[in-house]
Amino acid sequence: MKISISIEAMLGMTWPLWKQMVPELESMGFATIFRSDHFPLGVPGVTDALELITSLTYLAEHTSRVDFGSMVAPISVRDPVMLARQAMSLNDLSGGRMILGVGSGWQEAEHTTFGYKLGSLKTRFDRLAEGLEVITGLVRSPQPVDFEGKFYTLQQARLLPRPQQPTRILVGGSGPKRTLPLVARFADLWNCMSSVAAFRDLSARLDQLLVNEGRQPGDVKRTVMIPIIVWRTQQEFDQMMDMLRLKPFFSGASNEEVAKRNAAMNGIMGTPEQVIEGMQAYADAGVDEFIIQWSNLTDWNGLEILAKNVLPHYA
Helix, strand or coil: CEEEEEECHHHCECHHHHHHHHHHHHHHCCCEEEECCCCCCCECCECCECCHHHHHHHHHHCCCCCEEEECCEECCCCCHHHHHHHHHHHHHHCCCCEEEEEECCCCHHHHHHHCCCCCCHHHHHHHHHHHHHHHHHHHHCCCCEEEECCCCEEEEECCCCCCCCCCEEEEECCCCCCHHHHHHHHCCEEEECCCHHHHHHHHHHHHHHHHHCCCCHHHCEEEEEEEEEECCCHHHHHHHHHHHCCCHHHCCCCHHHHHHHHHHCCCEEECHHHHHHHHHHHHHCCCCEEEEEECCCCCHHHHHHHHHHHHHHHC
16 A cells, blocks of 8 residues: 655645655655645634645656645636646656646635635536546547537647656545546546545445446555544654644644544544554555645654654555
8 A cells, every 4th residue: 555645735835844845755755745725724823825736846846756646626716628738747747747636626715715606516516527527538638629518618629748648637535426426437546535434335336336437446546535643652742732732623622622523534643553553444445545634734753753653564
């Protein structure tokens, strides 16, 4: 199982911090560096949220090994034609290391604040389905593409230059009625934030949907994104809790409440040995890539613990 990391950049990411973080994460041995794609949250004390595409362009130029991508770009905000073009360019620039993660969009506040129409749940998924058809048509077909939909239209559209390596598409979500059929139809990778038991059920459902689409279960790599809180000593635990309580989601929470909120997100919390045990359960369930959701952007000690005490277990 590959071990990767997703940086929740809307929680205070700046250029100086990103420039410091990129080489550190690659040297630590993560397989992929993903990035969230949100506007500033508007939470007091948290105003910085570095833009996705420009930050990935910097990463592509300042790394040589690690894969990277979006987790995930909301089609409600990102134009699919331009998103496909940017992803192909980043893939070409990096020698095939870009992964374009796409989702429907969900956070109502940022859409209202910046004037984007999120729409009903049905609208979101109808738009996502069309957006994925546009994106996959443009990135996978060397021939001009025509498409006529409710949201998007293409007329003999073709993006050049074409990267030497195919641009991989990731679809995030766990809905069995709308999301998984879209994964089966369009995706190279699937991501969810589910418990081990839920992942097993959803993965089995995806296998059948892939067969129905004339594909093989192995055609789509399975990934999960799970929050991790890790420490080695009591002192590190105390420091970790004090740091977490400064963050919006855990503001003012007791140790017990931090654990409860982390568990509600299917998070894993504990010593390196406990973290490895929790991650191994996903590996045994068939997960190809475990993505650590990292929200505490300046927790360098936690990253060091992962690099020294967790990642070598899967090297």
